[in-house]
Amino acid sequence: MKVLWAVLVTTLLAGCRAEGEPEVQEQTNWQIGQTRQPWELALGRFWDYLHWVQTLSDQVQEELLSSQVTQELA
Numbered sequence: 001m002k003v004l005w006a007v008l009v010t011t012l013l014a015g016c017r018a019e020g021e022p023e024v025q026e027q028t029n030w031q032i033g034q035t036r037q038p039w040e041l042a043l044g045r046f047w048d049y050l051h052w053v054q055t056l057s058d059q060v061q062e063e064l065l066s067s068q069v070t071q072e073l074a
Contacts, residue, residue, distance in 0.1 A: 003069055011060050 036044075064070060 007064065007067055007069060011063055
């Protein structure tokens with residue numbers, strides 16, 4: 001059990017130190033040429049952050065499920 005916790009902590013720490021995905025600014029036709037309000041920018045950054053967290057959690061889950069310890073326990 002200690003080994004599993006060590007793997008989990010190591011994975012989380014490695015994920016915290018990982019480089020983030022470059023932000024891609026997608027603009028629809030109605031956004032081109034218009035200035036965006038600060039709350040719209042903050043909301044966009046929030047959704048980008050949620051997408052990044054989801055991607056990171058998927059990667060951690062895949063690493064944990066494919067680890068040798070998990071395979072031996074199953």
